[in-house]
Amino acid sequence: MIASNQRKLRPGDTIGILGGGQLGRMLAMAAARLGLRCQVFSPDPDSPAFDVVLNGTCAEYADVEALELFANDVDVITYEFENVPSAAAMVLAARRPVLPNHKVLETTQDRLAEKDFVTGLGVATAAYADVSSVASLREAIVRIGLPAVLKTRRFGYDGKGQAIIRQGEDLVRIWADLGTKHAILETFVPFEREISVIAARSADGAVECFDVTENEHRDHILKVSRAPAPIPDALAAQARGIAEKIAHALDYVGVLAVEMFVLANGSNGPAVLVNEIAPRVHNSGHWTLDGASISQFEQHIRAIAGWPLGKPVRHGPVTMTNLIGDEINDYEQWLTVPGATVHIYGKGAPRPGRKMGHVTQVSGPKTG
Numbered sequence: 001m002i003a004s005n006q007r008k009l010r011p012g013d014t015i016g017i018l019g020g021g022q023l024g025r026m027l028a029m030a031a032a033r034l035g036l037r038c039q040v041f042s043p044d045p046d047s048p049a050f051d052v053v054l055n056g057t058c059a060e061y062a063d064v065e066a067l068e069l070f071a072n073d074v075d076v077i078t079y080e081f082e083n084v085p086s087a088a089a090m091v092l093a094a095r096r097p098v099l100p101n102h103k104v105l106e107t108t109q110d111r112l113a114e115k116d117f118v119t120g121l122g123v124a125t126a127a128y129a130d131v132s133s134v135a136s137l138r139e140a141i142v143r144i145g146l147p148a149v150l151k152t153r154r155f156g157y158d159g160k161g162q163a164i165i166r167q168g169e170d171l172v173r174i175w176a177d178l179g180t181k182h183a184i185l186e187t188f189v190p191f192e193r194e195i196s197v198i199a200a201r202s203a204d205g206a207v208e209c210f211d212v213t214e215n216e217h218r219d220h221i222l223k224v225s226r227a228p229a230p231i232p233d234a235l236a237a238q239a240r241g242i243a244e245k246i247a248h249a250l251d252y253v254g255v256l257a258v259e260m261f262v263l264a265n266g267s268n269g270p271a272v273l274v275n276e277i278a279p280r281v282h283n284s285g286h287w288t289l290d291g292a293s294i295s296q297f298e299q300h301i302r303a304i305a306g307w308p309l310g311k312p313v314r315h316g317p318v319t320m321t322n323l324i325g326d327e328i329n330d331y332e333q334w335l336t337v338p339g340a341t342v343h344i345y346g347k348g349a350p351r352p353g354r355k356m357g358h359v360t361q362v363s364g365p366k367t368g
Contacts, residue, residue: 006097006203006253008306009075011035015304016074016096018088020047020056022345022355023080023281026289028052030297036305041070048346049080061088071095078254078304082108082279083155099253099304100279107250108279111153111184118274121249123242125274126261127187134175140185141165147188152180164188189273191261195229197243198285200299200309201252208299208309209240210292213284215259221353225284225320227291231262235271246277255300257282283322283355290341290360291318319361328356339363 009015015031017024020042028038029052040049041057050056055073059066067088071077077098079089082105089102107117115128129140131150141148152161163174165185175183194217198210214229215222229236243258250256257278263271285296294310302309323331328350334342337359344357 006099006304006306007075009036012037013075013305014039014073015301016041016070016077016092017049017080018042018061018077018084018092019080020044020049021080022048022347024049025052025345026295026297026343027078027080027281027300030295031301034298034301034305034307036301039070039074041067046348051346061085064091067091068095076304078300080280100256101251101253104250104252104279108277109154111151111276112182114277115184115186117249118246118277121245123245123274124272125186126189129185131183131185132181134172137171137175137183137185141171144185144187149186149188150174150178151184151186152178153182153184189261189275190264191273192264193229193231193262194259194275195231195239195262195272196225196257196259196282196284197239198255198257198282198288198296199240199243199247200255200296200303201244201247202303202309203253203306205248206309207244207247208312209243210285210288210296210312211314212236212239213287215284219353221322221324221355222283223322223324225287227287227314227318235262239272242272242274246274250279252279254279254303255281255285255296257284259284284320286343286358287318287320287360288312289343291315291320291362316362316364319363321359321361322355323357323359325350325352325354325356331357334359337361 014037017040020040025048031038038053039055040053043060045058057070071092077092077096092098093102107113118125127144131137131140147166150163194215196213201207211228213225213227216224259275260272281296281300288295293313334340340359340361342359350356
């Protein structure tokens with residue numbers, strides 16, 4: 001059964017993708033293998049996704065006429081990043097199915113709304129508080145303690161828009177540096193490791209989860225992902241169950257990632273805490289491109305096309321390494337590594353912190 005707001009696509013139909021980064025590029029490549037066309041909408045003329053599609057729209061998200069013309073040319077619309085302006089999503093949703101539903105953005109674009117949503121499901125998160133001034137920041141610190149992490153409620157990623165607060169810090173300066181009137185304070189979690197679950201849900205409610213992934217960050221940017229995560233089977237099942245619960249509660253269609261902390265003292269409380277939800281394909285799922293029978297990108301395309309989801313089978317232990325900044329200049333060293341596959345995103349000049357590509361390495365028989 002296909003939801004009333006979803007059309008079942010056929011080969012030759014066209015998917016519209018909002019956003020032209022590497023995620024949009026890989027979505028379009030996955031769609032092409034299934035005989036589906038893609039059209040990309042992005043305000044950046046240098047978007048790497050434009051290189052792999054026949055048609056693209058380079059316009060601002062506030063350009064209603066461009067949005068309407070874009071919608072007329074496609075059969076269903078999806079997005080590669082969650083900060084699509086809600087007004088643009090509403091314009092498009094009035095003309096074509098937008099999947100995941102644009103209302104999901106209202107929950108996931110705002111860290112406070114997202115935390116309220118997750119805790120409302122009975123799923124544990126770090127203690128948190130709404131902060132709108134230095135005075136409310138002081139009150140929040142009294143309630144949840146230090147150290148803590150102060151984050152903007154919107155638009156932060158890869159460590160941007162956040163600051164760790166410890167005893168004796170200058171709160172006035174930290175608040176001014178954050179440059180917002182809407183923030184959230186979260187208690188610092190003494191986690192053992194960071195993990196994520198990439199889950200796909202179809203309109204008929206079917207859910208398929210990839211193996212739980214362990215993630216290693218450097219300078220607040222994901223550097224290495226490993227699947228399967230070295231955690232007990234029961235803990236992995238708990239993590240997948242949380243992701244499935246979130247997907248059902250959002251009535252989600254497509255792929256989403258749920259980032260979680262594994263607690264060092266899991267025996268004294270919840271073994272995992274939800275950190276964030278990403279309503280899209282995710283960097284920590286890139287290992288699926290070469291390390292599983294179906295990639296997160298194909299799974300997302302299948303879901304929004306109204307096609308059956310695939311059953312992911314991992315080919316073996318997999319490691320994904322991001323090539324960040326100037327590391328892309330050394331791509332040739334990876335080309336002779338047995339079991340390694342190099343993915344270069346086709347971006348412009350490397351910059352510090354910019355994800356330029358990644359390498360997946362599959363080794364040995366499947367374990368876990």
